[in-house]
Amino acid sequence: MCETQGEGHQHRHLEVHRHAMEANDQVAARLRRGFAARGILVLNLISAPGSGKTALLERTLEQLRPLRVSVLVGDVETERDAERLRRCGVPVAQIVTAGTCHLEAGMVESHLAEVDQRELDVLIVENVGNLVCPSGFDLGEDLKVVLVSTTEGEDKPLKYPAIFHRAELALLTKADLAPHLDFDREELLRNIQAVHPGMKVLEVSAKTGLGLDLWLDWIRAKVGEKQSLHV
Amino acid sequence: MHEMALAEELLKISDEAAASAGAEEVLRVGVGVGWLLQVERQSLAFYLEALRRDYPRLEHAVFELDEEAVRVRCRVCGEETEQAGWGFACGACGDRDVEVVAGDRLEVRDMEVRTDDV
Ligand SMILES: Nc1nc2c(ncn2[C@@H]2O[C@H](COP(=O)(O)OP(=O)(O)OP(=O)(O)O)[C@@H](O)[C@H]2O)c(=O)[nH]1
Ligand SMILES: [Mg+2]
Ligand SMILES: [Zn+2]
Ligand SMILES: [Zn+2]
Numbered sequence: 474m475c476e477t478q479g480e481g482h483q484h485r486h487l488e489v490h491r492h493a494m495e496a497n498d499q500v501a502a503r504l505r506r507g508f509a510a511r512g513i514l515v516l517n518l519i520s521a522p523g524s525g526k527t528a529l530l531e532r533t534l535e536q537l538r539p540l541r542v543s544v545l546v547g548d549v550e551t552e553r554d555a556e557r558l559r560r561c562g563v564p565v566a567q568i569v570t571a572g573t574c575h576l577e578a579g580m581v582e583s584h585l586a587e588v589d590q591r592e593l594d595v596l597i598v599e600n601v602g603n604l605v606c607p608s609g610f611d612l613g614e615d616l617k618v619v620l621v622s623t624t625e626g627e628d629k630p631l632k633y634p635a636i637f638h639r640a641e642l643a644l645l646t647k648a649d650l651a652p653h654l655d656f657d658r659e660e661l662l663r664n665i666q667a668v669h670p671g672m673k674v675l676e677v678s679a680k681t682g683l684g685l686d687l688w689l690d691w692i693r694a695k696v697g698e699k700q701s702l703h704v
Numbered sequence: 705m706h707e708m709a710l711a712e713e714l715l716k717i718s719d720e721a722a723a724s725a726g727a728e729e730v731l732r733v734g735v736g737v738g739w740l741l742q743v744e745r746q747s748l749a750f751y752l753e754a755l756r757r758d759y760p761r762l763e764h765a766v767f768e769l770d771e772e773a774v775r776v777r778c779r780v781c782g783e784e785t786e787q788a789g790w791g792f793a794c795g796a797c798g799d800r801d802v803e804v805v806a807g808d809r810l811e812v813r814d815m816e817v818r819t820d821d822v
């Protein structure tokens with residue numbers, strides 16, 4: 474408290490109630506309204522670096538036809554992931570964040586025109602490899618999908634609970650490697666359920682193709698749900 | 705979480721609120737730190753200290769970082785209950801069909817400011 478209160482100045486109490494994400498959330502809400510108006514399903518793929526986001530998309534994008542799919546891929550540096558994904562014959566834009574370790578709604582908004590097709594069914598966003606901050610930044614997506622690979626350790630859901638709480642689906646990637654590791658599948662599933670009871674989990678391998686049909690079916694079902702809301 | 709970016713947003717919001725109230729100086733900022741965000745409070749305090757030199761009104765402000773527990777509203781029985789950890793469920797009926805209604809934000813709640821008399 475200041476001694477001189479009342480002598481030439483006064484103290485005031487201000488109610489503010491504004492939150493740190495509001496600037497991002499406003500852009501995200503605008504994006505979400507635009508996607509809803511056109512019946513576009515938007516997925517936000519989040520994982521630690523190298524869990525296999527790009528490899529999974531490389532193996533599955535072509536098979537989503539006749540659905541019209543576009544991809545936005547975020548990386549701190551390089552266009553490498555976009556170059557890999559363009560070979561699948563779908564529109565892909567690379568978002569180079571230049572140091573920022575997550576995507577923000579404004580980045581999606583400013584790159585959207587590069588991949589927007591007149592008719593678009595699914596927009597897949599591959600976030601920057603990071604299990605921490607991307608979970609807090611709404612990109613206007615319908616659903617978050619978290620990927621965790623068999624090589625990362627069973628305790629990941631307990632160490633990074635926020636993303637497991639927020640995601641709709643967990644993909645257990647690199648399932649082909651499990652026999653070569655001391656991987657305790659049951660423990661990982663238990664840890665996921667502890668953070669997010671009832672969470673849907675699919676086991677996949679981009680190498681052998683295991684489980685990919687279930688992942689594709691899941692996407693198709695979500696597209697169906699989204700389009701049925703769009704009249 | 706991204707404590708540096710969050711600190712920057714808190715400073716920007718506090719400074720804007722002070723400016724629009726015509727305040728000369730901010731004395732105290734009450735911040736609610738939602739448990740769900742998993743923000744490292746020490747790290748947030750560090751960045752608030754480091755970045756506030758760009759905001760002269762905030763030079764002497766005390767930032768009170770107050771942890772806010774997660775609260776959920778049950779879609780089955782309608783009760784609102786506080787949560788002690790992950791795996792949210794209604795504290796009244798136990799159902800898992802709940803919606804988070806508090807504890808998922810980092811918020812500038814209120815401030816004490818000094819305004820010069822006119
Ligand atoms: N054995 C095996 N290796 C895989 C599988 N999926 C990905 N990999 C390998 O894991 C490494 C990383 O895969 P990426 O697809 O680049 O991972 P990412 O998540 O896109 O990585 P960032 O974008 O850098 O975060 C590559 O060497 C892949 O070949 C899989 O199902 N099985
Ligand atoms: Mg990648
Ligand atoms: Zn005073
Ligand atoms: Zn970040």
Ligand SMILES: [Zn+2]
Pocket residue numbers: 778779780781782783794795796797798799
């Ligand atoms: Zn209940």
